[in-house]
Amino acid sequence: MTLFSCKWALRLQALLAASTLGLLTPPAQAQAAWSSLTLSFVQPTGTVGPTDAIPVVLRLENKDASLPFVVDNSLPFGGLNPADLPSQAYAGLDPDGNPLYLPFASYTGFNLGMGFGCSGSFNAPGQCTQGPPYTFTFANNPFELPYRLNAGAQHEYLFGTFTPSAGPVAPGDYYFYRSVLWLDVQGLSADGTVLNAVAFPATTCNGNSLDECAGQSYFTRTVSAVPEVQTWYLLSLGLAGLAFWSNRRRAGAV
Numbered sequence: 001m002t003l004f005s006c007k008w009a010l011r012l013q014a015l016l017a018a019s020t021l022g023l024l025t026p027p028a029q030a031q032a033a034w035s036s037l038t039l040s041f042v043q044p045t046g047t048v049g050p051t052d053a054i055p056v057v058l059r060l061e062n063k064d065a066s067l068p069f070v071v072d073n074s075l076p077f078g079g080l081n082p083a084d085l086p087s088q089a090y091a092g093l094d095p096d097g098n099p100l101y102l103p104f105a106s107y108t109g110f111n112l113g114m115g116f117g118c119s120g121s122f123n124a125p126g127q128c129t130q131g132p133p134y135t136f137t138f139a140n141n142p143f144e145l146p147y148r149l150n151a152g153a154q155h156e157y158l159f160g161t162f163t164p165s166a167g168p169v170a171p172g173d174y175y176f177y178r179s180v181l182w183l184d185v186q187g188l189s190a191d192g193t194v195l196n197a198v199a200f201p202a203t204t205c206n207g208n209s210l211d212e213c214a215g216q217s218y219f220t221r222t223v224s225a226v227p228e229v230q231t232w233y234l235l236s237l238g239l240a241g242l243a244f245w246s247n248r249r250r251a252g253a254v
Contacts, residue, residue: 031081032151036064039181039202040217042156047222050168054134054221056159058179060202062149069201071112071183072146078110079146086185089195104195107187112143114159115200117178119208120219122162131165134174162221171225177205177218 042057062069070079077085087103094100118126122134129136142157149155159179181202187195205213 030067031079032062032064032067032069032149033081034084034201036062036067037069037149037181037202038063039179039204041179041204041219044217045220045222047224050171050223050226051164053164054162056161056176056179056219058157058159058204060149060155060157060181062151062153064151066151068151068153069149070147071110071143072148073109074146077107080110080183084199084201086197086199089185089187089197091189091193091195102189102193102195104185104187104197105190107185109186111145111184112147113141113182113184114138114143115180115182115198116160117180117203119177119205120175122174122176133164133166133169134162135165137161137163168226169223171223173220173222175210175218175220177207177209177213179204 038059038061040059040061042059048054072079085104085107088101089104091100091102116129116136116138118128123129123131123136124133129138138160139158142155162176180200183199183201185197185199189195205216205218207213207216210218
C-alpha cells in the first residue's frame with residue numbers, strides 16, 4: 001500500500017484455494033514481464049449530460065510479442081515471476097506500537113481484481129468512490145482464474161460506473177486518473193502467520209493531476225450545460241408560434 005498515498009477502494013472475487021507453494025520452487029513457465037503490460041481507458045474523453053451515468057471501460061494489453069501473462073493457482077508462484085512478488089507483508093503492530101512486517105516463507109494463493117485510486121474530481125476529495133458529485137460502482141470482477149492474456153493480446157472490460165449522487169451535476173470537466181490491475185497475494189510467514197499483500201502489475205496513471213499523467217492514460221468527461229426549464233418552455237412557445245404563422249401564410253397563399 002506504500003506505492004500510493006491515497007486510500008484504495010477494492011473489490012475482489014473470492015480467493016481460490018491453493019496448496020502452499022515453496023519460495024524456492026522455480027516458476028513453471030516463462031512469464032511476460034509486468035513492464036509489458038499496459039492499462040488504459042478505452043474512451044478517455046467524451047461529453048455527457050448532467051444526469052447521465054458514465055461507464056468506465058479499460059483495456060489491459062500484453063505488449064510482449066512472445067510470452068503470455070498468466071495467473072494460475074495450480075502453478076508454482078501462480079505462474080508469476082517470483083521477483084515481481086512482494087517479499088513481506090504488514091502483520092500488525094509490534095509491542096512498541098510500530099508497524100510489523102514479516103517476510104513470506106511461502107505463498108498460498110493469488111487473485112486478480114480491480115483497484116480504484118482516490119484521484120480526480122468525480123468524487124469529493126478523500127471520499128474515494130462516494131460523491132458528490134458522483135458515486136462510483138464497481139462492475140463484476142472480469143478476471144476469472146486461471147487467467148491468461150496471450151502475447152500481443154488485449155482484454156477490454158467494464159471497470160465500473162460513475163452515477164450522479166446529488167441531482168444534476170454542474171457543467172465542467174471531470175477527471176479520473178488512477179485505476180490498477182490489483183494482484184492479491186496470500187501466504188505464510190515462517191511461524192505460520194497468515195500474510196496478505198498486494199502488488200500492481202499495471203496502472204493507468206500513478207499521478208493526481210494532468211501534468212503528472214502526461215503521456216499516460218487518464219479519464220475525463222465534459223458535463224454539458226442544458227437549458228433551464230423556463231428556457232425550454234420559452235423555446236417551445238417560440239417554435240410553436242413559428243409553426244402557426246408558417247401554416248397561416250401557406251393557407252393564405254392557396
